[in-house]
Amino acid sequence: MIQFRSVDFGFAGQPLLTDFNLDIVAGRTTALIGSSGSGKSTLLRLMLGLIWPDAGEICFEKTPLSADRLVDIRHRTGYLTQGGGLFPHLTAADNVALMARRLDWNPSKIEARLATLAQMTQLEPALLTRMPSQLSGGQRQRVALMRALMLDPDWLLLDEPFSALDPLIRHQLQDELKTLIGSLNKTVVLVTHDLAEAAWLADHLVLISQGEIIQQGTFAEFRQQPASPFVEQFLAATRALPG
Amino acid sequence: MIRWIAIGLMIAGFFGAASAAEGPRPVVVGSKNFTESVLLGELTTQLLIAQGIAAEHRRALGGSRILWNALARGDIDIYPEYSGTLRFELLADGSDSNGTDKPLQSLLAEVGVAALPPFGFANNYALGMVEQRAQALGITDTSHLLERGNLKIGVSNEFLHRADGWPGLKAAYQLPHAATGLDHDLAYRGLVAGSLDVIDLYTTDAEIDYYGLRVLVDDRGYFPDYQAMLLHRVEWGERRPEVLAVLTQLSGQIEATDISRLNRLHKIDRQSVEQVASDFLETRLKQSPGANKGSSSLASGLLTTTYQQLFLVGVSMLAALLLALPLGVLAAKKPVMGRFILGLAGAIQTVPSLALLVFMIPLLGIGTLPAIVALFFYSLLPILRNTEAGLSGISRELQEAAVALGLSASARLWQIELPLASRTILAGIKTAAVINIGTATLGALIGAGGYGQPILAGIRLDNTGLILQGAIPAVLMAFAVQGLLSWLETRLPAA
Numbered sequence: 235m236i237q238f239r240s241v242d243f244g245f246a247g248q249p250l251l252t253d254f255n256l257d258i259v260a261g262r263t264t265a266l267i268g269s270s271g272s273g274k275s276t277l278l279r280l281m282l283g284l285i286w287p288d289a290g291e292i293c294f295e296k297t298p299l300s301a302d303r304l305v306d307i308r309h310r311t312g313y314l315t316q317g318g319g320l321f322p323h324l325t326a327a328d329n330v331a332l333m334a335r336r337l338d339w340n341p342s343k344i345e346a347r348l349a350t351l352a353q354m355t356q357l358e359p360a361l362l363t364r365m366p367s368q369l370s371g372g373q374r375q376r377v378a379l380m381r382a383l384m385l386d387p388d389w390l391l392l393d394e395p396f397s398a399l400d401p402l403i404r405h406q407l408q409d410e411l412k413t414l415i416g417s418l419n420k421t422v423v424l425v426t427h428d429l430a431e432a433a434w435l436a437d438h439l440v441l442i443s444q445g446e447i448i449q450q451g452t453f454a455e456f457r458q459q460p461a462s463p464f465v466e467q468f469l470a471a472t473r474a475l476p477g
Numbered sequence: 478m479i480r481w482i483a484i485g486l487m488i489a490g491f492f493g494a495a496s497a498a499e500g501p502r503p504v505v506v507g508s509k510n511f512t513e514s515v516l517l518g519e520l521t522t523q524l525l526i527a528q529g530i531a532a533e534h535r536r537a538l539g540g541s542r543i544l545w546n547a548l549a550r551g552d553i554d555i556y557p558e559y560s561g562t563l564r565f566e567l568l569a570d571g572s573d574s575n576g577t578d579k580p581l582q583s584l585l586a587e588v589g590v591a592a593l594p595p596f597g598f599a600n601n602y603a604l605g606m607v608e609q610r611a612q613a614l615g616i617t618d619t620s621h622l623l624e625r626g627n628l629k630i631g632v633s634n635e636f637l638h639r640a641d642g643w644p645g646l647k648a649a650y651q652l653p654h655a656a657t658g659l660d661h662d663l664a665y666r667g668l669v670a671g672s673l674d675v676i677d678l679y680t681t682d683a684e685i686d687y688y689g690l691r692v693l694v695d696d697r698g699y700f701p702d703y704q705a706m707l708l709h710r711v712e713w714g715e716r717r718p719e720v721l722a723v724l725t726q727l728s729g730q731i732e733a734t735d736i737s738r739l740n741r742l743h744k745i746d747r748q749s750v751e752q753v754a755s756d757f758l759e760t761r762l763k764q765s766p767g768a769n770k771g772s773s774s775l776a777s778g779l780l781t782t783t784y785q786q787l788f789l790v791g792v793s794m795l796a797a798l799l800l801a802l803p804l805g806v807l808a809a810k811k812p813v814m815g816r817f818i819l820g821l822a823g824a825i826q827t828v829p830s831l832a833l834l835v836f837m838i839p840l841l842g843i844g845t846l847p848a849i850v851a852l853f854f855y856s857l858l859p860i861l862r863n864t865e866a867g868l869s870g871i872s873r874e875l876q877e878a879a880v881a882l883g884l885s886a887s888a889r890l891w892q893i894e895l896p897l898a899s900r901t902i903l904a905g906i907k908t909a910a911v912i913n914i915g916t917a918t919l920g921a922l923i924g925a926g927g928y929g930q931p932i933l934a935g936i937r938l939d940n941t942g943l944i945l946q947g948a949i950p951a952v953l954m955a956f957a958v959q960g961l962l963s964w965l966e967t968r969l970p971a972a
Contacts, residue, residue, distance in 0.1 A: 253708075279877070282881045284877050284880060305883050305885075308880075308881060308882065311881070313881040313882075315877075315878065319874045319875055320878075321876030321878070321893055321897070322897070323873060323896045323897060331894070332882065332884070333883060334881045336884060336888055438715075453918030
């Protein structure tokens with residue numbers, strides 16, 4: 235369980251989160267949804283200690299995040315961003331294996347893990363020797379996902395993982411990710427502005443607007459009992475296909 | 478790992494080379510940056526070598542003051558000086574511009590310097606005119622100029638300001654003229670071309686004979702005597718009496734006509750300094766030096782200057798890298814300190830390179846060390862700035878990806894940030910290296926050798942070929958270094 239307890243956070247003098255509270259339940263997929271600038275990505279960056287709250291605390295397994303726990307928490311967390319964040323000077327395999335090598339995994343264990351992950355993310359293993367610039371956008375995100383999963387993390391944080399991809403590839407990856415999540419039984423936090431993606435992948439949805447939680451629950455609950463006109467608007471903004 | 482071993486070997490090599498040069502120290506002979514002084518320095522050096530005493534000639538180091546200070550500091554052991562310059566310029570305390578009645582030797586002894594018995598000629602100041610013009614105007618004596626207030630007088634810049642130069646002369650003869658200051662060699666050309674009527678001469682100048690000039694009689698006895706003699710530190714002379722014994726062989730051996738002829742052989746007939754000096758030693762002193770003769774060949778000269786230039790550039794660049802890279806990292810990580818560091822390095826860069834070299838003299842004397850230090854300071858900013866810019870320019874997404882992986886700060890620096898910044902850093906190194914190679918040619922001004930040496934000699938002798946012997950290799954070296962670093966750049970990750 236990851237908990238935000240009375241978190242305040244501001245940027246450049248503007249408060250973004252005020253007395254923010256949220257429990258992220260272990261073992262299921264939680265989607266943080268909302269329009270851009272609502273503070274969703276900020277929540278992920280707070281969890282990783284990339285930024286620190288002005289007040290309040292973020293607890294992992296009931297213990298507040300602190301400087302001395304950071305490295306451990308980061309090793310137990312997989313993080314995937316919209317652009318993938320692959321290092322352009324390392325091959326795909328080196329990107330994926332970077333942290334494991336720093337942790338002195340033996341080479342055969344690394345090889346085995348790479349093979350498993352390539353199969354899991356459906357990446358052709360031959361592509362692992364390429365530089366990121368020699369891969370397509372979809373292939374890059376698969377490699378970035380492999381990197382996020384390399385140390386078999388307890389928590390997987392996905393920040394708009396597919397929004398930079400073309401619709402066909404995005405759709406395919408969403409399908410694969412759903413299968414993957416289902417088989418891994420991890421705590422996943424997905425940040426997206428795409429309600430359909432959230433509904434498809436997540437067990438639990440959290441709608442955030444201007445740093446405040448408007449409603450949380452399953453997609454069915456959202457549909458049946460929208461908490462406010464804003465939720466109705468948000469649901470309606472996902473256009474149904476004509477015909 | 479191999480990279481570190483290589484760097485270690487390079488450092489060891491530099492120190493090895495430096496300590497090997499210590500050994501039994503050869504006699505270091507200096508000379509000023511004009512033909513006659515260089516010839517006297519070369520004669521002295523070759524005589525010592527012929528007598529089996531190790532000696533080296535650091536030629537054309539600069540003006541009187543630079544040589545005098547270099548002698549006092551022990552950068553050089555011996556150099557030729559003139560009695561008038563000593564009495565009125567170097568030993569003048571300012572209170573009394575005409576010096577004292579004390580003998581020169583006791584004035585020198587007060588500052589721990591001694592002079593060997595003079596060579597046997599005086600190189601005095603005098604005024605000179607083109608023969609026909611002087612004849613037409615009926616001028617033979619300096620005082621005749623009084624009635625010719627419309628004559629154009631041009632004098633060398635040093636003469637124009639020296640106490641024993643133009644101000645004193647103008648007062649002694651009550652001359653109404655206003656003199657123009659210009660380069661001594663150019664003054665001759667101006668005189669012959671007719672744009673000047675009267676110039677100052679050094680009485681042993683080869684040009685007097687060559688252009689058939691009339692030397693005006695100093696009929697009021699204004700100009701002092703400028704006897705040429707070798708100077709050394711008293712304590713040094715006590716340690717090396719055998720050197721002094723050899724050098725007294727030159728005393729009284731060179732007459733005014735001799736030195737004029739030697740000046741002419743070098744400056745007008747374009748014989749090398751080494752050749753002129755060794756020929757004179759052979760015919761006059763029956764010495765066969767030979768040893769120094771060979772160094773005049775183009776190939777070996779080029780080899781020596783190339784080695785010197787590479788040493789200046791290599792050591793200063795290596796030192797600059799060792800300081801600027803860590804400082805650049807610090808500047809990127811601590812922006813407040815970074816602004817201070819970059820500001821300071823920027824301030825150093827605004828000091829003109831020539832001034833920076835000259836500033837080093839009072840601190841470090843002359844020669845290779847001060848030149849390396851100046852070049853080191855000059856190379857800092859481009860490396861520093863590009864290291865900082867390269868690191869700060871890494872996208873936030875990549876920086877955060879590295880942090881989020883749980884990499885330690887040092888792992889992030891070495892495995893992610895420095896590789897990603899490497900192209901930008903290399904571009905800075907390239908800029909620094911090219912500036913360094915160009916600036917290193919100025920090192921010859923303070924006796925550091927390198928490609929600047931033939932360039933300076935070429936300017937002194939009005940010899941374009943000699944200038945090109947320094948300029949072309951310097952340009953080629955800059956191209957080569959740039960090419961090498963550009964090739965290296967293609968092997969680095971794209972930013």
